[in-house]
Amino acid sequence: MLRLLYALLLGLVGAGIVHIAVLLLLPMISQNDAWSRLAASSDLYKITRLDAESGVTPVVRSVDPLFDAAACRFDLSDGVLKVTANGHAPFWSVSVYNRAGENIYSFNDHTLPDGGIDFIVLTSTQLVELRKEMPEGLDKSIYVESPDEQGIVVVRGFVPDKSWEKQVVDFLGGISCAPEQQQ
């Protein structure tokens, strides 16, 4: 009887340890996170629509049905990432996520003066390098410092009704997400 009680107690302590271990390991081993899902459907730097287009199951669940969203994965070991887009949507917002899918930076269309998207993602080392000699054309961009080399950029555009659909789709389709060539 006493041994049974001892076994039960040991089992409960073990359950606690397993609970913590599973919890902490989950983000590292998950094959289901946003990065892995995107990697399964498209290459690095390729703009991928996140919302369901005509019955296709969405790659990453885009929460709001009134929004269209597009994402691209990046790897800063290829050089700094430059993202630009021109166009107009009633509201758009941009988020930069790290490898684990955590939001490290976000801004919306009120952040930039002319309403277009123009920003650069880089590591702190690359920022120091870039500051030494500022290249042409990068001086007006927003700088997003990323702690990891890999990450995801997501652009969301608000579609108030069907008549805006084409304009927002064109806006998202016109996003350029590519590593900036370094000298």
Place this chain on the structure above:
Amino acid sequence: MLKTIFLVALTLAIAIGGGAASVWYVLNLQNGVGAVTIGDWTAFPDLGTPDTDPYSKARVAREGILTLGRAEGLAFVAENDSSGAELRRGCSYTVQGTVPPSRFWTIHAADEGMNVINGLKQRAPALHSYEMLREQDNSVSIAVSRTPAPGNWLAVDGTGKMFLILTLYDTTIASSTGVADVKLPRIIKVGCNA
């Protein structure tokens, strides 16, 4: 001998089974760690940020979600009406009250798997604040039901459990101050059509 094997097996079964099941249970809770509850609504302001707790991190990794950033917006989810009863797709509800300051907001219904319920294909699956009919005191009243209703109508269909999701975009309450002090609309059950 057999008794020892049984006890070891029992210990391992409790440890592994119990440990895994408890993580699974906690991650499926709608009202989990890091939740901020305001009236009938729940939000996770820290979900998907680097400085969040391990439970939220595990949830983000497991579900593959990309949460809205602080400059984008904040989503509130309701599971129960104001009497505490579960929201059902077969029932009619009125969402009534004022919404905190934001550039605009949207409301939609979702099923158990958090997939959008598209009640009628001819209607948009969500409503937004630019198209709202408002009361004289600037509050809104939205009918959520399977049958058409005058005023603001969010169409749902089917049966079973549902969630209501209210998302505020470009809102000041998404910043760290004062998420707990805001007032959100109440969800009042009108009746059920079983």
